[in-house]
Amino acid sequence: MNIATRLNQNSYWQMSLTSWLSLQRMPAYSLPTLLFPIMFYAFFGLVMARGYAQPMMITFSCFGVLGTAMFAFGIGAATERAQGWWLLLRAAPMPLSAMLTGKLVAVMAFSLLIILGISWLAALFGDVRLATLEWVALFVVLLAGAIPFSLLGLALGLWLSPNAAPGVINLIYLPLAFLSGLWIPVSQLPGPLQGLAEWLPPYHLAGLALHFTGTQSGPWVLHLGVLLLFTALCAGLVALSWRRFQGS
Amino acid sequence: MRSLIVIAACVLAVLGLILALPTPDKHPETRKQEAREFAIVDTRIFDGQAFHASADIWVQDGSIVAMGENLDIPARVERIEGAGDTLLPGLIDAHVHTFGQAQSDALRFGVTTLLDMFTSPALLAEGRRLREDRSQSTKADLYSAGMLATARSGHGTQFGVPVTPVTAPEQAEQWVDARIAEGSDFIKIVIEPGTLWGASPLPTLNEDTVRALVTAAKARGLMALAHVSTQADAIMAIEAGVDGLVHVFADAMASDAFIELAKSNGVFVIPTAVVMAGVGGQLDLEALLAEPGIDQRISQEQRQSLLQESWAKLNGQALLDRSLANVRAMHEAGIVLLAGSDAPNPGTAHGLSLHHELELLVSSGVSPAEALASATSVPAAVFGLEGRGCLTAGCRADMVWVKGNPQTDIRTTRQITQIWKNGRLVDRSFKPSAAASGDNVATDLLAEGVIRTWVPADDRFIGGQSIATILSAENGQLEVKGDLNPGSPFPYSGAIWSPGQPFMTPVDLSDRKRLRIEILGESNEWMVMLFSGSGSNSSVPARVAMEKTATGAAVEIRLEDIQGFDSSQLQAIGIFAVETPREFAFTMTEARLE
Numbered sequence: 001m002n003i004a005t006r007l008n009q010n011s012y013w014q015m016s017l018t019s020w021l022s023l024q025r026m027p028a029y030s031l032p033t034l035l036f037p038i039m040f041y042a043f044f045g046l047v048m049a050r051g052y053a054q055p056m057m058i059t060f061s062c063f064g065v066l067g068t069a070m071f072a073f074g075i076g077a078a079t080e081r082a083q084g085w086w087l088l089l090r091a092a093p094m095p096l097s098a099m100l101t102g103k104l105v106a107v108m109a110f111s112l113l114i115i116l117g118i119s120w121l122a123a124l125f126g127d128v129r130l131a132t133l134e135w136v137a138l139f140v141v142l143l144a145g146a147i148p149f150s151l152l153g154l155a156l157g158l159w160l161s162p163n164a165a166p167g168v169i170n171l172i173y174l175p176l177a178f179l180s181g182l183w184i185p186v187s188q189l190p191g192p193l194q195g196l197a198e199w200l201p202p203y204h205l206a207g208l209a210l211h212f213t214g215t216q217s218g219p220w221v222l223h224l225g226v227l228l229l230f231t232a233l234c235a236g237l238v239a240l241s242w243r244r245f246q247g248s
Numbered sequence: 249m250r251s252l253i254v255i256a257a258c259v260l261a262v263l264g265l266i267l268a269l270p271t272p273d274k275h276p277e278t279r280k281q282e283a284r285e286f287a288i289v290d291t292r293i294f295d296g297q298a299f300h301a302s303a304d305i306w307v308q309d310g311s312i313v314a315m316g317e318n319l320d321i322p323a324r325v326e327r328i329e330g331a332g333d334t335l336l337p338g339l340i341d342a343h344v345h346t347f348g349q350a351q352s353d354a355l356r357f358g359v360t361t362l363l364d365m366f367t368s369p370a371l372l373a374e375g376r377r378l379r380e381d382r383s384q385s386t387k388a389d390l391y392s393a394g395m396l397a398t399a400r401s402g403h404g405t406q407f408g409v410p411v412t413p414v415t416a417p418e419q420a421e422q423w424v425d426a427r428i429a430e431g432s433d434f435i436k437i438v439i440e441p442g443t444l445w446g447a448s449p450l451p452t453l454n455e456d457t458v459r460a461l462v463t464a465a466k467a468r469g470l471m472a473l474a475h476v477s478t479q480a481d482a483i484m485a486i487e488a489g490v491d492g493l494v495h496v497f498a499d500a501m502a503s504d505a506f507i508e509l510a511k512s513n514g515v516f517v518i519p520t521a522v523v524m525a526g527v528g529g530q531l532d533l534e535a536l537l538a539e540p541g542i543d544q545r546i547s548q549e550q551r552q553s554l555l556q557e558s559w560a561k562l563n564g565q566a567l568l569d570r571s572l573a574n575v576r577a578m579h580e581a582g583i584v585l586l587a588g589s590d591a592p593n594p595g596t597a598h599g600l601s602l603h604h605e606l607e608l609l610v611s612s613g614v615s616p617a618e619a620l621a622s623a624t625s626v627p628a629a630v631f632g633l634e635g636r637g638c639l640t641a642g643c644r645a646d647m648v649w650v651k652g653n654p655q656t657d658i659r660t661t662r663q664i665t666q667i668w669k670n671g672r673l674v675d676r677s678f679k680p681s682a683a684a685s686g687d688n689v690a691t692d693l694l695a696e697g698v699i700r701t702w703v704p705a706d707d708r709f710i711g712g713q714s715i716a717t718i719l720s721a722e723n724g725q726l727e728v729k730g731d732l733n734p735g736s737p738f739p740y741s742g743a744i745w746s747p748g749q750p751f752m753t754p755v756d757l758s759d760r761k762r763l764r765i766e767i768l769g770e771s772n773e774w775m776v777m778l779f780s781g782s783g784s785n786s787s788v789p790a791r792v793a794m795e796k797t798a799t800g801a802a803v804e805i806r807l808e809d810i811q812g813f814d815s816s817q818l819q820a821i822g823i824f825a826v827e828t829p830r831e832f833a834f835t836m837t838e839a840r841l842e
Contacts, residue, residue, distance in 0.1 A: 007252065017251070112262060119269055129272040139266055191469055 011094040015102025023106055033071065034110065037064030038117040044183060045118075046125050053126025055185065055215050057118055058138065062206040063182040064114035065142050069149035070156070070173050072107045077157025078165035081245065104150055111146050115139055130213055137212040145205040148227060151234035158241035176202055201230040284309065284671050287321045291330025292653060296337050296625035296638035299617060299655050305335065307645040310382045310671035314641050333665065334653055336620060337639050338646025340627040341388075341602045342518045343494050343588025346371060347750060348549050350591070350598045351378075351387035356545050356676050357599025358648035358664050361636050363588070363627060364392035365436045365473070365494050368409045368750060372431035382644075385672040391631065393436035393473070394427055397461050399451040401715065403440035403475070406708035408744065408751060414453060420460035424468060434631070435465040435472045436494065439481040444499050445527075446561030448713055448735075459488040471631070479506055492516040492630070494588070498524055498570040502577045516584040516630055521608040524571040526595020528564025531604065533595065539662060542600075544677045548781070550600065553592030560594075575612040585614065586630060587623035603662045610658040619658060645671035686757035686818070689747045693821070693839035694724045702726055703751075705744040705822055712736030718743060719833075729833040732825045740775070742824035743836070754781065754817035762842050765794065765823060766802040769834030773827040774801040778810060779819040788812065789822070800834060 007013045023030045037060055045056030080086055089099055115138065122128040130138070153169070160168055177183060179196045180203035186194055197203040204223040210216040211223070289304040295315060304319040305312060314321075321327070338360025344350060346367040354362055361379075375390035398404040400413040414423050424435060437458055442450035453461075458474070465472040466489065473492045474485035478499040485493060486509050496519035510517070525531050533554055537546075560567075579585055587609060589601035596604075602623060609619040628637030635644040647668045652660030667674040690698045704716040713735035719727040730741040747755040765776055774794040790813035794801035807815045821841070825832040 003252070116262065116265055120265070123270045129270050131271055132267060132269075135266055135269045135271075 011098040012101050015094070015098045016105035017102075019102040019106035020109060023110065030110075033068060034113055034117070037061070037067060037114050038121065040183075041118045042121055042125075046121065052185070053122050054128045054130075054213075055210060057122035057126065057128055058209045058213060058215060059182040059185075059206045061115045061118045061138070061142055062145070062202060062209060063177050064118065065111040065146050066149050066173060066177060066182070066202055066205075068110045068114065069107050069146045070153040070169055072103060072110070073150045073153030074157040074160070074169040075162075075165045076103065077154055078160045079162040081158070082162045100154070104147070107146050107150055108143050111143055112139065115142055134213045138209055141209045141212055142205070145208070145227070148201065148231040148234050151231065151238050155234060155237035155241045158238070158245045176200055179203075180206060182206060201227060204230075285324075286326040286328060287319070288328045288330045288335060288649075289319075289321070291649075292334040292655075293639055294334060294336050294617070294620050294624075294654070295640055296628070296643075297617075297621055299334075305639060305647075307647075307668070307671050310645050311635075312639060312641055312643045312645055315639055330649070332651070334650050334655075334660070335639065336648045336650060336654070336661065337624040337637050337643070338648060338667070338669065339602055339623045339661075340587075340633070340637050341589050341591070341598075341623070342586040342627045342631075343520050343523075343590045344598060345590070345592065346375075346390060346392065347592065348752065349547055350549075351390060353547050353550050353598040353678075354388040354591075354602075355386065355599070355667065355669060355674055356678060357603065358650075358661070358667050359388050359599045359602050360646035360648075360667075360669050361389045361627075361633065362391070363631060364390055365475070365588075365590075366396040366404060366409075367392055367394065369394040369427075369430035369432070371750065376431055382670045383672075385669040385674050388669075389636075391433045391633070392431075393434050394430050394432035396436045396438050396475075397423065397453065398438040398440075399453050402438060402451045402453070403442065404438050406706070408703050408705050410703060414457055414461065417456045417460035420457065420464040421467075424461065424464040424470070428468060428470070432470070434470050435461065436475065437461050437472060437485070437490065438475045439485055440475060440477055441481070444477045444562070445559070455484050455488060458485060458490075462489040479503065482506060483509060486510055486513050486515050489513075490515065492518065492586075494518045495520050495590070496524070496571050496574045496578070498567050498574065501570060502574045507577065507581045507583070510578070510583050511581055514584075516586055517578055518586045518588040519571065519575045519578075519609070520588045520590040520605070521568070521571050521575055521612070522601050522605040523590035523593045523596050525564075525568045525604075525608065526590075526593060526601075527558040527560040528562065528567040529558055529595070530564045530568045531595050536600070536604070546597070546600070547678045549592065550597035554595065554597040554601075556592075556594040558594040572608065572612045575609065575614075579609075579612065579614050579618075584626060584630065585609065585618075585622050586627045587619065600662070603659075606658050606661055616655050616658045620654060620661075684748060684753065684755045686747060686755045686759070689755060689757060689841070691760075691840055691842050692724075693745055693841060694726060694836065696724075698745075699724065699726055702743045702745045704728065704730070704742075705824070706730065706741040707736045707739050712739050714739050714741035716741040716743065724837070726836040726839075727833070728823075728836070729831075730825065731831050732829050734829050738826075739829065740777075740822075740824040740826050741832070742822060742834075744777075744820050744822035745839075746779075746820040747818060752779070752819045754819050756816045757818045757841065758816040760815060760841050761807060762840075763805040763807060763821065764803070764838060764840045764842070765805075765836070766797075766838035767794070767800045767823065767834045767836045769800040769832065771796050771800070772825070772830065772832070774834070775824050775826045776803055776805065777822040777824060778805075778807075778813045779822070780814040780817045781819060794823075802838075 041060035180200040181197050186197045204226040207218045208223040211218045211220040285308045287306045290302050293300045293303045303317050305315045306321050339358050340361040341359045342363045343365050344362045346364045372394050379389035396404045397414050405411045441452045462472040471491040473494050474490040475494050476482045479497050482497045587605050589596050589605050591598045591601045606619045624637035649666040650660050651663040654660050699721045704718050706714040706716040713733040716730035728743045732741045746752050776792045777789040779789045790810045792805055794803040
């Protein structure tokens with residue numbers, strides 16, 4: 001049995017492929033999702049605030065990952081659940097975790113493209129230069145960072161109705177991004193808001209990426225600890241929501 | 249199988265795109281700078297608060313890793329032996345005005361941080377960016393009040409930098425908000441009736457306005473500082489709640505009432521004794537300029553401001569004596585003092601005047617360690633400058649190495665052998681920079697976008713009493729009015745335009761051949777002045793009288809014919825009413841530099 005056949009029989013692989021395929025076949029959704037953070041970076045990181053190309057490259061990448069994860073899982077789960085698609089999948093001879101993994105792979109692939117787009121913009125028009133290892137660190141840290149926010153999105157998607165999902169998720173993720181200093185550095189935020197950042201997970205994800213790209217050294221152990229804790233918390237939330245979903 | 253190949257190709261392409269992202273130049277010089285790590289061992293160290301007779305300091309990536317006796321420093325770290333020398337934290341000058349090349353002029357003399365008490369708000373954004381940039385080592389870092397708060401036509405409005413006056417207490421909040429929006433780090437309030445200096449009285453802010461400004465600043469988390477020159481105003485400012493005074497007053501001896509008030513309010517004072525000595529003509533400038541090696545370090549701007557003639561008409565000796573006596577009294581009473589120079593006022597220069605200030609402080613009974621603290625850890629603490637003014641673990645590696653022992657002779661702070669900024673060696677020799685290219689400078693100086701860069705200019709800058717105001721700058725017409733009053737050797741009043749940024753920075757306009765100016769106004773004496781050179785005002789401006797016409801005056805100048813003017817270093821062009829004292833008004837309708 002060759003690799004191709006063996007992969008073809010693997011439900012995780014199949015679900016990853018089909019999730020990607022579904023995104024590929026919905027360019028009206030995929031292209032804006034991809035281009036929005038990249039465009040945002042071009043406006044704010046390159047045109048508006050010259051001289052901050054490098055830190056903003058990282059925080060806007062982080063913003064892109066955050067959005068992709070929360071939207072794909074949050075809105076995706078809410079609508080697909082309402083459409084009855086998930087019930088159908090559960091009836092199929094395939095673990096549900098395969099479906100979730102498939103979604104996560106698609107989210108990561110999207111995030112990868114966003115980071116890649118922003119990085120190349122930053123390199124070409126913002127003169128950003130990083131050592132190869134630092135570039136790799138940027139991708140690794142932010143892609144891993146997609147996991148907790150995917151979990152958060154999933155937990156929300158399991159709770160919310162498809163009508164409520166886009167509004168609620170926007171209401172959570174936009175302030176989260178702003179207050180975590182993903183658009184404007186925390187130090188430039190009004191004084192009273194500055195203290196909020198360290199209570200917000202995206203701030204720590206950005207901090208981790210800023211640290212390992214040599215952009216701005218920070219307490220990376222603390223960042224990592226907070227993110228792990230946050231991941232555990234989100235996993236717990238998902239478990240709770242999941243029980244509710246299965247009961248329904 | 250085919251999809252597998254496609255996927256593998258995609259993965260490889262993405263990996264390739266990641267690995268192809270650009271990396272820093274492997275230029276040996278820059279690589280070496282990045283990995284900058286070194287230690288200075290067995291040297292005397294002043295850590296911002298106290299002296300260590302023989303200690304080691306370990307620097308890595310622009311920060312101090314450790315400082316202390318017999319440090320355990322890894323063998324890989326380059327070691328510099330320091331016998332007989334003293335290492336100081338980069339100095340902080342708590343009172344300067346940042347014009348031209350101030351930041352690099354200061355740095356060449358060991359001043360690594362400037363607390364600016366009035367400059368063009370246009371410099372603030374860049375200043376904020378540069379002070380966070382740990383890789384640069386050519387400029388001192390800037391913290392600034394930006395625009396100052398003063399009355400209409402009050403002190404501070406005479407320098408050609410646009411100032412929005414505060415005319416009523418109700419404006420205070422809006423005014424402070426505007427400063428915050430521009431990037432001011434603190435607020436500077438001018439209370440200056442002008443009487444001490446022997447000049448004519450100046451309009452100044454009243455107590456209610458000062459109080460409103462202080463309240464507005466504090467409500468927004470900014471410090472409020474006051475310029476005063478008299479004891480009465482100092483008391484008024486403290487009662488209004490200011491955090492500090494940016495000059496010692498010298499109209500009277502400090503009274504017990506003042507001392508009590510200043511102490512109980514915890515007010516700090518930046519005496520700037522050196523500017524008192526400077527404007528009073530009490531500094532031996534020849535001796536200061538005769539210090540060995542200074543010729544290679546000093547810029548024309550520094551030389552110029554040091555030798556600039558003072559506008560003050562008063563008894564300089566008495567002024568200095570009272571200033572120093574007041575410094576002594578404040579110090580003995582335990583009032584916090586910060587070293588500041590007020591450069592580039594007459595008799596001062598960026599960087600080197602802070603060393604003169606330290607000497608004056610010590611001559612007023614301040615101990616050398618206290619004087620050094622007043623230029624390092626004390627301003628850092630007062631202004632909340634983290635990592636500055638100290639040489640302990642975690643501090644920035646802004647360091648000055650001097651020959652000798654400032655603890656026994658404060659003047660040794662001038663015998664600098666090395667300066668590090670952000671852990672990098674500072675090039676201490678002055679290199680005049682080539683004039684900026686004038687390719688983008690407009691031909692029509694009254695075109696939209698250019699016309700607004702004209703500013704009023706008058707002889708108050710050199711101690712005169714003329715006044716100029718720009719009434720409007722629209723549709724290719726610049727309306728100027730003013731008073732030309734006697735009071736200086738060469739009274740003038742009008743408007744001036746500079747191609748450079750900041751103002752008066754020379755720009756190479758040698759490809760321009762002709763200047764045409766036409767104005768509408770009364771038939772009287774008008775003059776065009778052409779400023780050129782590489783320092784501010786470094787040469788006397790070339791003067792060309794305008795020819796009277798039926799409706800005003802006009803002139804067409806062939807630039808190459810003008811003696812003493814260098815169009816490859818053009819600093820500014822001014823149009824002025826001169827000679828007959830009068831109230832005047834003119835409208836410039838043409839100004840072309842072709």
